[in-house]
Amino acid sequence: MVEPGLIRAAQTGDRDALITLLREIETHVYRTAFYILNNEQDAHDAAQEALIRIYTKIDSYEEKAQFKTWVQRIVTNICIDKFRRNKPTVSIEEHELVFQGKESVEREVMSGYMAQDIREAIEQLPDHHRSVVVLRYLQDFSYNEIADSLNLPLNTVKSYLFRARQQLQHLLQDYQKGGVSG
Amino acid sequence: MKCPEVIEWMHRYIDGDLNEEESNVLFQHVRTCSDCAEEFEMLKMLSARLEDLPKVTPSYSLVDSILPQLDAIDRARREEGSTVEMIPGMIPAASNDNELSRKSRRPQTSRRKRTYVGGALGLAAALILGVFIYQYEPFTMSDAEIAISSNEESTSNDTGSAAADKAESTTAAQDTSTPSTDSSNVGDNNKAEEAGSQELQEAQEGTNQELSDSGGGSMFDNDKATDGGDKKIPATSEPSLSPVNSGDKSAKQYDAAPDVNSGPDSNAQQLPPVNNKGTGTNADAGNNQDKSTESGAVPSDNPLEGPVEDTLMMGFARFTDIHEWTSPDGKYIVDKQKELLSLYQINENTESTERMLISEVPIDGEWVIGGWSEDGKEFLYEIVKDGVPTIHTITPYEDRPKSIFTEKKRIYRE
Numbered sequence: 001m002v003e004p005g006l007i008r009a010a011q012t013g014d015r016d017a018l019i020t021l022l023r024e025i026e027t028h029v030y031r032t033a034f035y036i037l038n039n040e041q042d043a044h045d046a047a048q049e050a051l052i053r054i055y056t057k058i059d060s061y062e063e064k065a066q067f068k069t070w071v072q073r074i075v076t077n078i079c080i081d082k083f084r085r086n087k088p089t090v091s092i093e094e095h096e097l098v099f100q101g102k103e104s105v106e107r108e109v110m111s112g113y114m115a116q117d118i119r120e121a122i123e124q125l126p127d128h129h130r131s132v133v134v135l136r137y138l139q140d141f142s143y144n145e146i147a148d149s150l151n152l153p154l155n156t157v158k159s160y161l162f163r164a165r166q167q168l169q170h171l172l173q174d175y176q177k178g179g180v181s182g
Numbered sequence: 183m184k185c186p187e188v189i190e191w192m193h194r195y196i197d198g199d200l201n202e203e204e205s206n207v208l209f210q211h212v213r214t215c216s217d218c219a220e221e222f223e224m225l226k227m228l229s230a231r232l233e234d235l236p237k238v239t240p241s242y243s244l245v246d247s248i249l250p251q252l253d254a255i256d257r258a259r260r261e262e263g264s265t266v267e268m269i270p271g272m273i274p275a276a277s278n279d280n281e282l283s284r285k286s287r288r289p290q291t292s293r294r295k296r297t298y299v300g301g302a303l304g305l306a307a308a309l310i311l312g313v314f315i316y317q318y319e320p321f322t323m324s325d326a327e328i329a330i331s332s333n334e335e336s337t338s339n340d341t342g343s344a345a346a347d348k349a350e351s352t353t354a355a356q357d358t359s360t361p362s363t364d365s366s367n368v369g370d371n372n373k374a375e376e377a378g379s380q381e382l383q384e385a386q387e388g389t390n391q392e393l394s395d396s397g398g399g400s401m402f403d404n405d406k407a408t409d410g411g412d413k414k415i416p417a418t419s420e421p422s423l424s425p426v427n428s429g430d431k432s433a434k435q436y437d438a439a440p441d442v443n444s445g446p447d448s449n450a451q452q453l454p455p456v457n458n459k460g461t462g463t464n465a466d467a468g469n470n471q472d473k474s475t476e477s478g479a480v481p482s483d484n485p486l487e488g489p490v491e492d493t494l495m496m497g498f499a500r501f502t503d504i505h506e507w508t509s510p511d512g513k514y515i516v517d518k519q520k521e522l523l524s525l526y527q528i529n530e531n532t533e534s535t536e537r538m539l540i541s542e543v544p545i546d547g548e549w550v551i552g553g554w555s556e557d558g559k560e561f562l563y564e565i566v567k568d569g570v571p572t573i574h575t576i577t578p579y580e581d582r583p584k585s586i587f588t589e590k591k592r593i594y595r596e
Binding site: 029030034035050057133136137168172 | 193194199226228235243244248254255569
């Protein structure tokens with residue numbers, strides 16, 4: 001993703017390198033913010049804040065971590081901490097691991113998903129679950145990379161991701177049936 | 183192999199976490215179990231949908247839009263390192279706020295509002311000076327007051343040219359600093375803010391413009407009125423405030439201060455940021471400022487909804503090294519020493535104000551920001567430890583004296 005040489009140059013005080021670095025990551029930073037916050041304006045604000053924080057904290061990045069996970073940690077933290085306080089989410093327990101899926105109706109329902117529905121459903125996930133989904137699907141992160149980004153144990157990442165997907169299925173079914181949960 | 187286990191494997195398969203052998207076991211089961219087959223199909227479809235989510239991109243270059251702030255950070259760093267880290271949080275929010283609230287709030291011209299805006303801007307200027315002076319120990323707020331008051335009377339003649347001069351003498355990134363030094367823009371809050379980290383001179387001018395714009399209801403006026411003849415503003419324009427070349431400007435600024443400072447006035451109390459330090463004597467005068475300072479120091483839930491003055495205050499509160507925060511009702515003070523946060527109860531007698539230490543807590547990390555919540559019931563502060571920010575709360579009003587200090591970890595934990 002980002003050249004290690006560029007990062008090192010940025011860390012040694014090469015301002016141009018640091019700016020170049022920020023330009024390379026800004027889309028990734030924004031994309032995560034957008035899907036966590038589900039709001040363009042907030043995403044711009046959060047992403048800008050994250051970029052500024054990266055700019056000021058570049059010295060504290062250590063190479064033992066992947067740069068992209070370090071970046072994503074910063075942006076997810078900002079999103080969750082600053083922009084999503086007190087926003088309601090559905091408790092994951094409400095949709096706890098119930099499997100139905102026998103009727104073929106549900107297949108049709110599944111195929112009728114709209115992107116907007118998915119975004120709304122994602123927004124209803126609890127913060128950590130949503131972050132895991134975003135990193136998995138929008139950043140193509142592996143379990144390990146997600147664990148590093150969110151400072152979560154590997155097993156927790158897996159269970160969050162699995163539960164999140166199951167909850168998304170149920171939320172999306174609710175949308176399709178006309179009854180919106182949440 | 184049982185169905186629930188198979189379902190977990192389905193998820194792992196989708197994430198590419200199964201090896202070939204495991205995948206075969208999974209397929210084998212799915213072929214013979216219609217429920218699982220159904221589930222597998224749905225899961226794959228959901229996953230495909232998630233993978234197809236639009237790869238959104240920002241509608242404008244985020245890096246370009248923060249370049250002025252990055253320049254400001256650099257400048258501040260060159261002058262002094264320690265306050266710089268506080269800048270990032272506030273700037274984007276603040277600049278957005280300004281535009282929004284300017285549109286939506288114009289019609290409100292209540293006196294209180296004016297006072298707040300004026301106060302915020304006055305405070306902004308004061309805090310900028312505070313930062314500035316803070317760099318040159320020992321800092322006494324009298325210095326800041328002198329600079330401001332003299333500046334109040336000496337502006338306007340050299341507004342545009344000074345700003346322009348400064349822009350040219352600024353070493354780095356002149357191109358990007360242009361917007362902030364555009365003197366036609368002086369009425370804008372952004373101006374003051376930009377300038378805050380940029381150049382003292384500009385800051386003062388920008389702010390003074392603002393003060394007159396907002397109808398003169400400035401905090402300083404209030405102070406003067408309420409404090410009575412107690413404290414006089416040392417008038418006269420200081421030569422040090424006219425444009426000087428960057429290098430020795432700071433030194434001059436500082437040199438100039440003690441001369442006037444030798445007067446008998448205790449100007450410190452006039453300055454909003456140190457208002458909390460003033461004991462009972464100016465409690466009334468301090469109310470307004472206290473309120474705005476305190477609520478402004480708390481990171482608002484949604485910056486877009488936050489009033490402009492709050493954001494400004496928040497920004498500049500972060501700038502300076504505020505050590506004390508009085509609760510809105512004046513009953514408690516939180517005092518920050520280097521590594522220790524103390525909560526005091528204030529007992530006001532007729533003659534003096536006493537503090538009673540209620541509790542102390544070590545600051546376990548790098549201090550970011552602190553302030554009373556809007557309802558005044560909690561003191562919130564943020565620290566960063568090992569790169570992880572955490573929010574902590576002090577709740578003196580709850581009837582649980584043993585657990586006054588609580589900690590809310592909002593960051594990822596197991």
